[in-house]
Amino acid sequence: xxxxxxxxxxxxxxxxxxxxxxxxxxxxxxxxxxxxxxxxxxxxxxxxxxxxxxxxxxxxxxxxxxxxxxxxxxxxxxxxxxxxxxxxxxxxxxxxxxxxxxxxxxxxxxxxxxxxxxxxxxxxxxxxxxxxxxxxxxxxxxxxxxxxxxxxxxxxxxxxxxxxxxxxxxxxxxxxxxxxxxxxxxxxxxxxxxxxxxxxxxxxxxxxxxxxxxxxxxxxxxxxxxxxxxxxxxxxxxxxxxxxxxxxxxxxxxxxxxxxxxxxxxxxxxxxxxxxxxxxxxxxxxxxxxxxxxxxxxxxxxxxxxxxxxxxxxxxxxxxxxxxxxxxxxxxxxxxxxxxxxxxx
Amino acid sequence: xxxxxxxxxxxxxxxxxxxxxxxxxxxxxxxxxxxxxxxxxxxxxxxxxxxxxxxxxxxxxxxxxxxxxxxxxxxxxxxxxxxxxxxxxxxxxxxxxxxxxxxxxxxxxxxxxxxxxxxxxxxxxxxxxxxxxxxxxxxxxxxxxxxxxxxxxxxxxxxxxxxxxxxxxxxxxxxxxxxxxxxxxxxxxxxxxxxxxxxxxxxxxxxxxxxxxxxxxxxxxxxxxxxxxxxxxxxxxxxxxxxxxxxxxxxxxxxxxxxxxxxxxxxxxxxxxxxxxxxxxxxxxxxxxxxxxxxxxxxxxxxxxxxxxxxxxxxxxxxxxxxxxxxxxxxxxxxxxxxxxxxxx
DNA sequence: GTTAGCACTCGCCGGCTTTGAGTGCTAACA
DNA sequence: TGTTAGCACTCAAAGCCGGCGAGTGCTAAC
Numbered sequence: 001x002x003x004x005x006x007x008x009x010x011x012x013x014x015x016x017x018x019x020x021x022x023x024x025x026x027x028x029x030x031x032x033x034x035x036x037x038x039x040x041x042x043x044x045x046x047x048x049x050x051x052x053x054x055x056x057x058x059x060x061x062x063x064x065x066x067x068x069x070x071x072x073x074x075x076x077x078x079x080x081x082x083x084x085x086x087x088x089x090x091x092x093x094x095x096x097x098x099x100x101x102x103x104x105x106x107x108x109x110x111x112x113x114x115x116x117x118x119x120x121x122x123x124x125x126x127x128x129x130x131x132x133x134x135x136x137x138x139x140x141x142x143x144x145x146x147x148x149x150x151x152x153x154x155x156x157x158x159x160x161x162x163x164x165x166x167x168x169x170x171x172x173x174x175x176x177x178x179x180x181x182x183x184x185x186x187x188x189x190x191x192x193x194x195x196x197x198x199x200x201x202x203x204x205x206x207x208x209x210x211x212x213x214x215x216x217x218x219x220x221x222x223x224x225x226x227x228x229x230x231x232x233x234x235x236x237x238x239x240x241x242x243x244x245x246x247x248x249x250x251x252x253x254x255x256x257x258x259x260x261x262x263x264x265x266x267x268x269x270x271x272x273x274x275x276x277x278x279x280x281x282x283x284x285x286x287x288x289x290x291x292x293x294x295x296x297x298x299x300x301x302x303x304x305x306x307x308x309x310x311x312x313x314x315x316x317x318x319x320x321x322x323x324x325x326x327x328x329x330x331x332x333x334x335x336x337x338x339x340x341x342x343x344x345x
Numbered sequence: 346x347x348x349x350x351x352x353x354x355x356x357x358x359x360x361x362x363x364x365x366x367x368x369x370x371x372x373x374x375x376x377x378x379x380x381x382x383x384x385x386x387x388x389x390x391x392x393x394x395x396x397x398x399x400x401x402x403x404x405x406x407x408x409x410x411x412x413x414x415x416x417x418x419x420x421x422x423x424x425x426x427x428x429x430x431x432x433x434x435x436x437x438x439x440x441x442x443x444x445x446x447x448x449x450x451x452x453x454x455x456x457x458x459x460x461x462x463x464x465x466x467x468x469x470x471x472x473x474x475x476x477x478x479x480x481x482x483x484x485x486x487x488x489x490x491x492x493x494x495x496x497x498x499x500x501x502x503x504x505x506x507x508x509x510x511x512x513x514x515x516x517x518x519x520x521x522x523x524x525x526x527x528x529x530x531x532x533x534x535x536x537x538x539x540x541x542x543x544x545x546x547x548x549x550x551x552x553x554x555x556x557x558x559x560x561x562x563x564x565x566x567x568x569x570x571x572x573x574x575x576x577x578x579x580x581x582x583x584x585x586x587x588x589x590x591x592x593x594x595x596x597x598x599x600x601x602x603x604x605x606x607x608x609x610x611x612x613x614x615x616x617x618x619x620x621x622x623x624x625x626x627x628x629x630x631x632x633x634x635x636x637x638x639x640x641x642x643x644x645x646x647x648x649x650x651x652x653x654x655x656x657x658x659x660x661x662x663x664x665x666x667x668x669x670x671x672x673x674x675x676x677x678x679x680x681x682x683x684x685x686x687x688x689x690x
Numbered sequence: 691g692t693t694a695g696c697a698c699t700c701g702c703c704g705g706c707t708t709t710g711a712g713t714g715c716t717a718a719c720a
Numbered sequence: 721t722g723t724t725a726g727c728a729c730t731c732a733a734a735g736c737c738g739g740c741g742a743g744t745g746c747t748a749a750c
């Protein structure tokens with residue numbers, strides 16, 4: 001059944017009100033604050049209809065109404081007004097994002113942080129998935145008499161400390177062989193046989209103790225093929241405590257525990273849509289029990305035209321969707337731009 | 346005035362009890378649960394004395410007593426029993442700590458995490474302060490047609506992305522010059538003049554556009570001299586919510602905000618003792634207002650025999666000091682061992 | 691179709707009482 | 721002289737109204 005214009009207006013008014021106050025909203029409030037030119041009685045009738053249609057819920061007889069999941073869904077799809085982010089905010093965002101850049105991961109983490117500042121909700125971001133990241137260079141540097149740092153440069157830089165007594169020159173020699181064999185190849189192409197080959201070459205050419213070598217190669221193999229275990233960053237988790245729906249400490253604790261476990265978050269994020277643009281999962285649309293009275297709004301960002309990660313905002317169901325949508329839209333575009341400037345070729 | 350043995354026993358019993366229950370403890374409870382062979386009336390008299398001496402506080406007339414800051418201090422200094430950490434816990438800790446090691450920073454962060462698991466309190470750790478970290482190697486690698494990664498290896502690895510169109514060979518050449526000039530020097534030794542020198546050498550030898558070069562050198566200078574801004578890691582902040590003293594959401598929020606701001610933490614951590622072994626700051630001994638009903642227990646860890654960072658546990662004043670002391674003692678020794686195996690020379 | 695009016699519902703709040711844990715004091719006891 | 725049983729007293733917390741008021745649904749009039 002379709003909603004007529006007036007019902008839409010009323011539904012919108014109720015949701016707007018509730019988003020602001022977190023209190024059930026009554027007919028009188030709507031008739032007074034929103035200039036619909038209708039008496040509270042009329043509103044009441046309409047509200048009764050809207051409740052019957054499933055868009056509103058009455059917590060108890062003598063209270064006002066609050067939106068149901070379906071109500072929010074309708075709001076997000078058809079009612080919500082476009083939010084305009086202030087120009088200074090946009091500029092500040094751009095300049096903060098552009099600051100010195102350590103890595104793509106860091107850039108994305110910062111984007112998540114900025115999203116949390118912009119929206120004042122908790123954000124979750126997944127770092128760029130690095131599939132088929134090609135090895136650009138491998139380096140080995142002794143950092144003390146006892147330890148060597150192994151550095152692998154792909155799209156980003158990974159490093160690992162190895163207990164090994166190797167001189168600077170030995171490192172250079174080993175690195176040269178590694179580079180000759182591995183440079184330009186993507187991690188998946190590298191098998192244990194590849195490493196075997198390297199091992200025998202090294203044994204022949206260099207006078208390094210084989211035992212040490214095995215150790216080093218083990219680390220190389222490990223680091224190179226490492227299941228590009230996408231990092232997940234959570235920012236501003238504390239903002240959860242600020243919403244009345246989490247006045248209950250135990251509930252808040254549950255959420256914190258949930259957010260602390262990256263595997264939860266990976267799954268949560270993975271379940272969200274792959275399509276373009278900003279996407280919302282409202283309340284019960286989320287799978288994990290604890291998330292059923294939260295909403296999760298996500299957007300994909302891309303590198304070389306391919307979606308490689310997500311930025312998500314987690315907040316109460318009555319979050320300011322308009323603002324969140326606008327913020328994520330903005331941020332995803334900015335991060336796309338930024339990443340674009342570092343990719344290509 | 347000194348405490349006789351019986352008073353000590355009673356004080357200890359009260360504090361032990363209170364640490365467990367978080368409720369004011371009454372004379373009857375002590376006389377029953379702790380086998381002192383004294384009636385509640387006698388305990389009452391002693392408690393009155395202990396209160397007068399400043400070790401106990403009575404929240405209101407008809408409640409039991411809780412320890413004062415002085416009470417806790419006395420407990421920590423003289424009463425607390427030695428806590429023994431289980432052997433499996435020790436072994437688990439050692440194996441978890443020894444896992445693949447990305448950097449010293451990471452190792453320490455993990456130590457903080459493990460401390461939080463062991464104690465179930467919030468932990469704060471400061472990464473090894475890198476003063477006089479000597480430059481082992483500088484590397485430049487093009488990662489796309491548009492970007493170059495600049496890598497600086499000191500005791501750890503820092504990297505930075507630069508927008509620059511440079512070929513692999515150009516990068517190698519520039520890096521060679523940088524290495525020749527900078528390798529083996531510590532960050533503080535490098536002045537803007539040094540960089541000027543490199544600039545002119547590069548301009549002479551190589552046919553790189555000067556403008557691009559300036560950009561690159563700017564980054565080098567920046568990355569090299571970067572105020573080795575010690576990282577601070579907080580783990581298990583959520584555990585705060587589990588203690589009845591933070592049932593009040595607003596109080597919890599304050600703490601979270603405090604913990605979110607690294608500058609607060611740096612200062613907090615800096616204020617703690619430099620001496621050997623585990624150190625406690627109890628309640629009012631802490632400076633920040635919000636920390637006045639928390640305790641902070643810290644320990645230094647060292648690299649090359651010099652204290653370079655701290656691991657701290659933050660919890661309610663009635664934390665399980667014995668356990669925390671034992672845990673930090675253990676962890677600091679383990680991390681010292683671990684770091685030791687990567688230093689030297 | 692809209693609205694004023696009205697009876698009704700029910701959670702919330704403030705004040706009241708009750709309960710009980712815990713105290714200090716006193717007097718008797720070893 | 722130190723210890724203990726007994727007792728009156730205190731006071732926060734919990735339970736228990738009762739009134740308030742926001743909000744409703746229904747009805748009747750416009």
